[in-house]
Amino acid sequence: MARNCFSLKKLDLGARAGELATPHGLVRTPVFCPVASQATVKTLTPEEINGLGFSMLLANTYHLYLQPGVSVIEKMGGLHRFMAWDKPILTDSGGYQVFSLSPLRRIDDEGVTFRSHVDGSEHRFTPELAVEYQEALGSDIMMVLDECPPHDGTRAEVEEATGRTHRWAARCLKAKTREDLSLYAIVQGGSFTDLRQKSAEHLAGLDFPGYAIGGLSLGEAKSLTLEMIEAAAERLPKDRPRYLMGVGSPEDIVEGVARGIDIFDCALPTRVARNGALFTPAGRINIRNAAYREQSSPVDPTCECYACRTFSAAYLHHLFVAKELLFYRLATIHNLTFISHLMETIRDSILAGTFGALRRDFMSTYRPTNERTRIQQKEKWLKKQRSE
Amino acid sequence: MARNCFSLKKLDLGARAGELATPHGLVRTPVFCPVASQATVKTLTPEEINGLGFSMLLANTYHLYLQPGVSVIEKMGGLHRFMAWDKPILTDSGGYQVFSLSPLRRIDDEGVTFRSHVDGSEHRFTPELAVEYQEALGSDIMMVLDECPPHDGTRAEVEEATGRTHRWAARCLKAKTREDLSLYAIVQGGSFTDLRQKSAEHLAGLDFPGYAIGGLSLGEAKSLTLEMIEAAAERLPKDRPRYLMGVGSPEDIVEGVARGIDIFDCALPTRVARNGALFTPAGRINIRNAAYREQSSPVDPTCECYACRTFSAAYLHHLFVAKELLFYRLATIHNLTFISHLMETIRDSILAGTFGALRRDFMSTYRPTNERTRIQQKEKWLKKQRSE
Numbered sequence: 041m042a043r044n045c046f047s048l049k050k051l052d053l054g055a056r057a058g059e060l061a062t063p064h065g066l067v068r069t070p071v072f073c074p075v076a077s078q079a080t081v082k083t084l085t086p087e088e089i090n091g092l093g094f095s096m097l098l099a100n101t102y103h104l105y106l107q108p109g110v111s112v113i114e115k116m117g118g119l120h121r122f123m124a125w126d127k128p129i130l131t132d133s134g135g136y137q138v139f140s141l142s143p144l145r146r147i148d149d150e151g152v153t154f155r156s157h158v159d160g161s162e163h164r165f166t167p168e169l170a171v172e173y174q175e176a177l178g179s180d181i182m183m184v185l186d187e188c189p190p191h192d193g194t195r196a197e198v199e200e201a202t203g204r205t206h207r208w209a210a211r212c213l214k215a216k217t218r219e220d221l222s223l224y225a226i227v228q229g230g231s232f233t234d235l236r237q238k239s240a241e242h243l244a245g246l247d248f249p250g251y252a253i254g255g256l257s258l259g260e261a262k263s264l265t266l267e268m269i270e271a272a273a274e275r276l277p278k279d280r281p282r283y284l285m286g287v288g289s290p291e292d293i294v295e296g297v298a299r300g301i302d303i304f305d306c307a308l309p310t311r312v313a314r315n316g317a318l319f320t321p322a323g324r325i326n327i328r329n330a331a332y333r334e335q336s337s338p339v340d341p342t343c344e345c346y347a348c349r350t351f352s353a354a355y356l357h358h359l360f361v362a363k364e365l366l367f368y369r370l371a372t373i374h375n376l377t378f379i380s381h382l383m384e385t386i387r388d389s390i391l392a393g394t395f396g397a398l399r400r401d402f403m404s405t406y407r408p409t410n411e412r413t414r415i416q417q418k419e420k421w422l423k424k425q426r427s428e
Numbered sequence: 429m430a431r432n433c434f435s436l437k438k439l440d441l442g443a444r445a446g447e448l449a450t451p452h453g454l455v456r457t458p459v460f461c462p463v464a465s466q467a468t469v470k471t472l473t474p475e476e477i478n479g480l481g482f483s484m485l486l487a488n489t490y491h492l493y494l495q496p497g498v499s500v501i502e503k504m505g506g507l508h509r510f511m512a513w514d515k516p517i518l519t520d521s522g523g524y525q526v527f528s529l530s531p532l533r534r535i536d537d538e539g540v541t542f543r544s545h546v547d548g549s550e551h552r553f554t555p556e557l558a559v560e561y562q563e564a565l566g567s568d569i570m571m572v573l574d575e576c577p578p579h580d581g582t583r584a585e586v587e588e589a590t591g592r593t594h595r596w597a598a599r600c601l602k603a604k605t606r607e608d609l610s611l612y613a614i615v616q617g618g619s620f621t622d623l624r625q626k627s628a629e630h631l632a633g634l635d636f637p638g639y640a641i642g643g644l645s646l647g648e649a650k651s652l653t654l655e656m657i658e659a660a661a662e663r664l665p666k667d668r669p670r671y672l673m674g675v676g677s678p679e680d681i682v683e684g685v686a687r688g689i690d691i692f693d694c695a696l697p698t699r700v701a702r703n704g705a706l707f708t709p710a711g712r713i714n715i716r717n718a719a720y721r722e723q724s725s726p727v728d729p730t731c732e733c734y735a736c737r738t739f740s741a742a743y744l745h746h747l748f749v750a751k752e753l754l755f756y757r758l759a760t761i762h763n764l765t766f767i768s769h770l771m772e773t774i775r776d777s778i779l780a781g782t783f784g785a786l787r788r789d790f791m792s793t794y795r796p797t798n799e800r801t802r803i804q805q806k807e808k809w810l811k812k813q814r815s816e
Contacts, residue, residue, distance in 0.1 A: 079746065083753040085734070108721065108746040116724055116742050124738045333496065336504055346473070350512045354504050358467065358496040365471040368753055 045222065045249060046281045046302075050391050054273075054300045057390040060281055062128040062180040063220050064120065065095070069281065069302040070390075072288060072383050073098040073130055074376060075310065078107065079123040082310055083369040084376075086125040092373070093380040096128040096180075098305040101173050102137035105163070106156050110173045118178035130305065131179035133170040133212075135226070136254065136286065139188040147187060149204065167211040175218045183252060183285075184212040186226040191260040198230035202239050209243060224250035224283060231264050233271045240275035250281040250303075257286035257306070259419055266295055273300045290319055290382055291408045294399055297386055309379050313371035316360050319378035323407030327371070332357040345377035346370070433610065433637060434669045434690075438779050442661075442688045445778040448669055450516040450568040451608050452508065453483070457669060457690040458778075460676060460771050461486040461518055462764060463698065466495065467511040470698055471757040472764075474513040480761070481768040484516040484568075486693040489561050490525035493551070494544050498561045506566035518693065519567035521558040521600075523574040523614070524642065524674065535575060537592065555599040563606045571640060571673075572600040574614040579648040586618035590627050597631060612638035612671060619652050621659045628663035638669040638691075645674035645694070647807055654683055661688045678707055678770055679796045682787055685774055697767050701759035704748050707766035711795030715759070720745040733765035734758070 045061040046069075060067040074081045074089060077100040081089050089097065099119060104110060116122045119129055135152075138145055142154035151166030170185035185208050189201035205228045216223050225248040229235035236253075243251060253272045256265045269284060276282055281302040288296075288306025296304060309319070316327045320340040325332075327339065335353035347356065347370035359367035389398040433449040434457075448455040462469045462477060465488040469477050477485065487507060492498060504510045507517055523540075526533055530542035539554030558573035573596050577589035593616045604611050613631040617623035624641075631639060641660045644653045657672060664670055669690040676684075676694025684692060697707070704715045708728040715727065723741035735744065735758035747755035777786040 078750045078752055079743070080752050080754045083757070085738075085754065085757075087738075103750075107750050108742070112722055112742065112746070115722055116740055122740070122743055122746075124743075334500055334503055350473075350475075352504055352510070354496070354500065355467070355510055355512075358500070358510075362466045362491075362495050364466055364468050365753060365756055366468045366473065369471070369473075369757070 046279065048279065050393075052390040052393050052395040053298070055297045055386070055390045055395040056300055056302055057387050058281065058302055060302070062096075062222070064126060064128040064180050067095045067128055068387060070293075070297050070383060070386055071096055071303055072293065072379050073303065073305040075100075075305055075307040076123065076125075077103045077307070079104060079113070079119060081372070081376075082314070083365075083372045086123060088373065089125070089376075090127065092376050093384065094127075094376070096130055096303075097125060098130050098132065099123075099177070099179065100134065100137055101131050101170065101177065102134035102141070104131075104177065105134065105165075105173055106158055110176045114176040118176075120178060128180040129178075130181040130283075130303070131174050131177055131183065132285070133174065133183040133185045133226075134165055135170070135183070135186040136188050138165060139190075147204075149207070151185075152187070167208040168215040171212050171215040171223065175216070175221060178221070180221060181250065182216075182221055182223045184209040184223060184225055186228060186254055188255045189228065189230050191231065191255070193230050195230075195232060195235075198228070198232060198235055202228040202230075202235055206239070206242050209248075210246060213246060213248070222249045224248055224252050224281075226252045226254040226285070227272045227276070228255050229268070229272070230255060231260055231268065233267065236268050236271035237275050240272040244275060244277050248280070250283060251276050252283040252285050252303075253301075254285045256284065262292075265292070266299065269296060269299045269301065288379075289408060290379065291403065291406060293379070293382060294386070294402050297390075297395070298399055309375040310372050313375040314368045316371070317409075318356075318371060319375050322405060324409055327353070327356050327360050329357075339374065343374065343377060344381075345374045347374045434667065436667065438781075440778040440781050440783040441686070443685045443774070443778045443783040444688055444690055445775050446669065446690055448690070450484075450610070452514060452516045452568050455483045455516055456775060458681075458685050458771060458774055459484055459691055460681065460767050461691065461693040463488075463693055463695040464511065464513075465491045465695070467492060467501070467507060469760070469764075470702070471753075471760045474511060476761065477513070477764075478515070480764050481772065482515075482764070484518055484691075485513060486518050486520065487511075487565070487567065488522065488525055489519050489558065489565065490522035490529070492519075492565065493522065493561055494546055498564050502564040506564075508566060516568040517566075518569040518671075518691070519562050519565055519571065520673070521562065521571040521573045521614075522553050523558070523571070524576050526553060527576040527578075535592075537595070539573075540575070555596040556603040559600050559603040559605075559611065563604070563609060566609070568609060569638065570604075570609055570611045572597040572611060572613055574616060574642055576643045577616065577618050579619065579643070581618050583618075583620060583623075586616070586620060586623055590616040590618070590623055594627070594630050597636075598634060601634060601636070610637045612636055612640050612669075614640045614642040614673070615660045615664070616643050617656070617660070618643065619648055619656065621655065624656050624659035625663050628660040632663060632665050636668070638671060639664050640671040640673050640691075641689075642673045644672065650680075653680070654687065657684060657687045657689065676767075677796060678767065679791065679794060681767070681770060682774070682790050685778075685783070686787055697763040698760050701763040702756045704759070705797075706744075706759060707763050709793060711793075712797055715741070715744050715748050717745075727762065731762065731765060732769075733762045735762045 058069040145154040174182035186205040187201040225243040229239040283303035332353040338348035446457040533542040562570035574593040575589040613636040617627040671691035720741040726736035
């Protein structure tokens with residue numbers, strides 16, 4: 041396979057079905073990566089994640105650098121062995137987390153100094169260190185260190201951040217020493233169409249094996265997210281995988297695939313699960329709703345997950361109200377099963393040339409949380425993370 | 429099988445191996461029941477509990493009465509179906525919880541009025557209601573409503589509580605309507621040897637199919653616990669199962685079996701697991717200890733649990749420090765595997781007539797937490813429960 045290790049199998053309107061070769065095996069795209077920030081998909085074992093049909097996980101360099109420390113994981117034989125996951129791992133560079141989680145940061149052209157959101161201690165990342173850490177972790181796909189401007193940044197601020205992201209991308213490429221691992225660039229450009237286009241073009245010229253679109257999970261309106269994806273995607277090389285970072289509600293996945301995205305990661309399906317929001321074909325339901333108190337049928341009778349095959353909605357409602365740890369597990373299994381099934385259906389439809397019909401069906405029946413709720417939840421979560 | 433459904437297979441010194449028939453299958457004794465207070469063994473699925481080799485669970489009428497409510501569980505087809513556990517269930521009557529968890533209670537001969545430790549609402553249990561609730565839950569083994577005197581109660585206080593417990597036991601027996609379920613009496617008597625003996629004798633005269641020894645997990649010294657077990661056990665009928673309530677650290681189990689106990693339940697193995705205390709053949713270890721930060725071998729190389737087969741001690745240490753939910757699961761699996769293996773070894777040794785040697789070996793190598801720590805932990809836990 042080519043050095044970018046990506047092969048496009050089928051194009052259906054804008055949607056793409058492909059195969060991505062990695063040191064830990066083949067990934068069929070479009071793919072969704074469950075988030076294992078701290079080397080664990082919250083509540084689940086690697087066996088379970090595998091059983092749910094996922095082929096790649098996302099871990100966070102920022103979190104692992106702070107705890108347990110990159111050197112500990114390296115001594116334990118690398119991240120795959122540490123967390124007992126032998127399929128591909130994609131790691132974020134820490135750029136996004138530094139900008140979204142760290143309470144204080146100072147950025148200069150050389151790198152970024154930040155404080156830990158855990159204990160307030162001071163740390164510094166540079167493009168070179170970000171690559172060094174990810175190589176030590178042994179991630180199959182590494183990300184460049186980027187500067188993530190706020191979603192309401194001025195044009196000048198966004199231009200500056202995007203320029204720095206480009207210079208850092210080149211430095212990351214130069215710092216890379218391991219031939220077996222891939223390093224992807226990150227398109228920035230905030231909410232400015234032309235900056236997104238220029239960023240994509242510039243990075244395409246640096247010949248990365250894959251490209252991510254970053255900075256689109258910071259609370260901007262959904263229509264704007266989609267516009268920015270389109271702006272970037274049209275200037276990215278067709279033969280390289282495109283990774284939409286941190287965006288991945290069911291409706292976002294369908295719309296992202298329609299715009300040519302191959303890789304998704306997002307904490308949303310697992311995070312909202314723990315808050316009681318469960319995916320069903322008709323949209324999200326909230327298990328704390330009193331309507332479920334005596335529902336003897338499962339949350340979703342069409343769902344084949346362990347929770348729906350085994351328990352009534354009443355039992356899940358009870359576990360949620362009683363704050364039982366088993367709830368977080370069952371809800372996570374349920375939502376990830378929904379996403380896994382969605383990805384499979386999407387890929388099959390692309391290969392069959394029927395993605396357009398699937399998209400219409402899905403978007404007309406699935407009722408997402410409304411825009412304001414979504415943004416409020418995101419802001420609340422970010423605030424909580426920072427204060428912890 | 430006889431109406432008490434218990435058959436003694438072998439006696440080895442004081443230790444007993446037996447078989448207990450229930451509507452949901454046979455239980456080989458001595459048996460340890462993991463605690464599923466709120467219809468779930470915290471963090472685990474019923475499939476997993478079954479896979480760990482456990483044959484009976486304990487659930488709490490007090491907790492289930494408050495949440496989700498007995499009538500909800502009844503409508504959902506009973507407790508077995510509600511929690512998807514088709515093996516035997518033993519339920520406590522709520523007596524112990526009313527006295528240990530409820531912030532306020534008023535007791536009279538008729539029953540006990542108490543406030544919920546969850547929301548402060550007022551409720552009342554009587555012996556008749558305790559049986560009615562347990563029959564509605566459908567527990568294979570029900571317990572009488574008892575009055576649990578404080579471990580430092582005066583002789584007069586304990587005498588009064590024990591007398592009431594006896595009168596309530598007779599009322600429970602009379603209130604029982606379901607022939608398929610068993611109802612066990614509870615021996616009280618505080619820390620007074622003669623009161624324990626008299627209580628056992630009195631209840632033995634009422635011809636219950638099984639007998640529990642209650643009120644021995646309230647923070648008294650361990651030597652006193654053992655003395656009270658002996659006092660009660662010697663006056664209980666030999667052909668009925670004996671259940672030691674709420675006592676079940678590894679060392680307590682071995683010493684309890686030596687004194688003729690057949691059934692144990694205890695939240696300790698799962699509770700201390702979540703606090704980072706893991707059982708090993710040499711005693712409890714604390715996973716938060718920095719010594720585990722870079723230990724690439726498992727917590728216990730001789731352990732066959734999923735956690736020890738799959739992960740390094742370093743990974744468990746990391747999950748604990750990072751407060752990851754997966755830790756609570758893995759630690760629970762580990763400690764319950766230890767207990768399950770211990771019960772199997774104990775039963776095999778009784779059947780082989782070698783329990784004495786096993787007991788000596790175990791007690792000389794296993795290092796339990798010291799007495800003061802144990803009592804402090806228990807008091808801290810009770811305080812936390814009450815304040816929640």
